Amino acid sequence: MRVPESTVRLLSNGDTALAVEFGEHIGLATSGLVLALYDRLARAALPGVVELLPTFRSLMIHYDPARTSHGAIARQIEPMLGGLEGVRPATRRWTIPVCYDPQFALDLEAVAQRTGLSPAEVIELHSATTYHVYMIGFLPGYPYMGDLPARLALPRRGNPRTQVPAGSVAIATTQTAVYTLQSPGGWHILGRTPVPLWSRQRTPPALLAPGDKVRFAPIAMAEFERLVKQADAGKLDLEPVAE
Amino acid sequence: MKGALQVVASSSICMIQDLGRIGQQRFGVPVSGALDSVSLRIANALVGNSDGTAALEMFYRGPTLEVAAESVRVASIGAPLTVASRGASRPVAAGQSVRVTRGERIRVGLCDASLVAYLAIEGGFALPGFLGSLSTFVRAGLGGIDGRPLKKGDALPLALASAPERNERRVPAAWNLAPPARVRVVFGPQDDYFSERGKRTFTESTYTVSMQSDRMGMRLEGPALEHAKGFNIVSDGTAPGSIQVPGNGLPIVLLADRPTTGGYPKIATVASADLPALGRLRPDAKIGFDAISVEEAEAARRELEARIAELRASLKRSAAAE
Numbered sequence: 001m002r003v004p005e006s007t008v009r010l011l012s013n014g015d016t017a018l019a020v021e022f023g024e025h026i027g028l029a030t031s032g033l034v035l036a037l038y039d040r041l042a043r044a045a046l047p048g049v050v051e052l053l054p055t056f057r058s059l060m061i062h063y064d065p066a067r068t069s070h071g072a073i074a075r076q077i078e079p080m081l082g083g084l085e086g087v088r089p090a091t092r093r094w095t096i097p098v099c100y101d102p103q104f105a106l107d108l109e110a111v112a113q114r115t116g117l118s119p120a121e122v123i124e125l126h127s128a129t130t131y132h133v134y135m136i137g138f139l140p141g142y143p144y145m146g147d148l149p150a151r152l153a154l155p156r157r158g159n160p161r162t163q164v165p166a167g168s169v170a171i172a173t174t175q176t177a178v179y180t181l182q183s184p185g186g187w188h189i190l191g192r193t194p195v196p197l198w199s200r201q202r203t204p205p206a207l208l209a210p211g212d213k214v215r216f217a218p219i220a221m222a223e224f225e226r227l228v229k230q231a232d233a234g235k236l237d238l239e240p241v242a243e
Numbered sequence: 244m245k246g247a248l249q250v251v252a253s254s255s256i257c258m259i260q261d262l263g264r265i266g267q268q269r270f271g272v273p274v275s276g277a278l279d280s281v282s283l284r285i286a287n288a289l290v291g292n293s294d295g296t297a298a299l300e301m302f303y304r305g306p307t308l309e310v311a312a313e314s315v316r317v318a319s320i321g322a323p324l325t326v327a328s329r330g331a332s333r334p335v336a337a338g339q340s341v342r343v344t345r346g347e348r349i350r351v352g353l354c355d356a357s358l359v360a361y362l363a364i365e366g367g368f369a370l371p372g373f374l375g376s377l378s379t380f381v382r383a384g385l386g387g388i389d390g391r392p393l394k395k396g397d398a399l400p401l402a403l404a405s406a407p408e409r410n411e412r413r414v415p416a417a418w419n420l421a422p423p424a425r426v427r428v429v430f431g432p433q434d435d436y437f438s439e440r441g442k443r444t445f446t447e448s449t450y451t452v453s454m455q456s457d458r459m460g461m462r463l464e465g466p467a468l469e470h471a472k473g474f475n476i477v478s479d480g481t482a483p484g485s486i487q488v489p490g491n492g493l494p495i496v497l498l499a500d501r502p503t504t505g506g507y508p509k510i511a512t513v514a515s516a517d518l519p520a521l522g523r524l525r526p527d528a529k530i531g532f533d534a535i536s537v538e539e540a541e542a543a544r545r546e547l548e549a550r551i552a553e554l555r556a557s558l559k560r561s562a563a564a565e
Contacts, residue, residue: 050265200373204270
């Protein structure tokens with residue numbers, strides 16, 4: 001996909017950031033453009049640009065107004081937008097084990113009822129899809145992944161939980177995610193992974209990055225417990241498969 | 244260990260902050276850092292540190308610290324100090340550096356008008372930090388001392404074993420570090436989610452800082468802002484000073500511990516030259532907003548940087564002249 005230049009908008013976020021927005025909706029094509037511009041700008045290392053943050057449909061450029069300006073960055077990225085193609089050369093693929101046991105899957109029954117599926121069918125659908133990591137946000141290392149099979153799409157819970165356990169695998173709208181820290185949260189919880197997606201002992205501490213591909217592999221409780229012990233000992237090193 | 248500051252009393256929230264954890268937002272890690280970075284930088288200049296050296300950020304009042312090193316030089320912005328030794332004590336004004344020796348106690352008093360005060364220490368702390376910063380982010384337990392506020396009994400390891408004697412430095416009286424009544428903002432990135440009336444309400448009203456505010460966001464109470472097309476956007480990046488407006492129409496200014504992304508429309512962003520001063524506002528304080536252009540905000544920031552550079556130069560000159 002090539003970028004239709006008329007749809008690109010530069011949105012100022014005050015004098016320290018600007019967002020390059022590629023469209024209205026969440027989708028793989030738009031995400032591809034965001035990540036392609038991320039790659040280009042990361043390589044270009046423009047003076048005064050301090051951070052780049054890819055999100056669903058825009059790239060956030062954080063800058064130092066003492067060293068550059070909105071106008072200067074706009075001029076520098078304009079030629080990059082022209083030939084932008086939403087394809088990334090290298091992609092990391094992950095298989096992340098998830099235990100869908102009722103002990104962890106606090107909302108599996110409710111999701112099954114609301115979607116007219118059996119719990120087994122919900123698990124089957126959730127784990128049969130390869131997800132794209134759109135962005136990391138909300139919590140350190142928290143991946144927004146999609147797209148969820150349409151039959152599993154539900155709005156967020158009307159009544160968010162005050163405490164969702166770390167490792168919880170959850171769904172809402174067209175997305176699935178993993179809670180990397182214990183936190184309040186309003187998504188529907190389908191299971192738990194023993195793999196720490198955020199670890200201060202790792203560099204970078206976040207396991208996943210935007211553009212990665214993820215599949216969930218159902219595991220039984222015994223396997224979950226075995227892997228948790230490995231993780232606690234710092235010996236659960238999940239490796240991605242390069243495409 | 245070269246030496247330490249021993250926390251012998253701590254009655255309010257106090258934690259280690261620098262200018263933030265830069266370069267990790269794409270992994271969902273908030274920047275954190277000092278709420279009032281201008282006061283932090285000036286405190287650092289007074290003790291001869293670089294801008295970004297980690298210091299103590301203290302809410303309402305500071306701790307009492309005992310010097311467990313040969314000597315140490317400190318300076319506070321936002322709260323006066325008392326240095327006590329064996330029955331005698333001497334006051335040290337805010338904005339004034341002071342050399343303190345082994346066994347003496349530094350008592351940080353009540354914050355003057357600001358919500359926060361900063362205590363800079365010459366040389367800073369001998370702590371490892373996390374991802375290039377000592378800033379404390381409590382929610383994920385990062386930085387500082389075990390990622391938490393200080394408590395009685397903590398020993399803060401110092402980078403320098405002693406502070407050589409030299410002329411002490413003082414901030415010129417012309418520097419205004421008072422909490423502001425108005426701050427400048429730039430409309431966007433989602434001002435199109437608000438009606439013309441909503442945007443007018445925003446710049447024509449006076450808001451009150453809510454008790455619910457924290458290092459993540461300053462919640463404001465006052466007239467609700469009218470949305471034009473709902474209050475959910477596809478989540479995108481946030482900036483320091485982003486002003487989010489959720490469904491109740493009440494603005495939230497995102498501060499140092501802001502989440503890196505958010506799903507509420509952002510009507511405007513506080514100019515970076517004014518954001519540090521905004522961090523001085525206490526709950527119940529009043530605040531108003533004036534709209535300016537991005538170019539004006541960038542110029543205001545360059546002007547602030549020039550003033551800080553001039554202050555640094557004049558502090559060095561005065562130290563050399565005496």
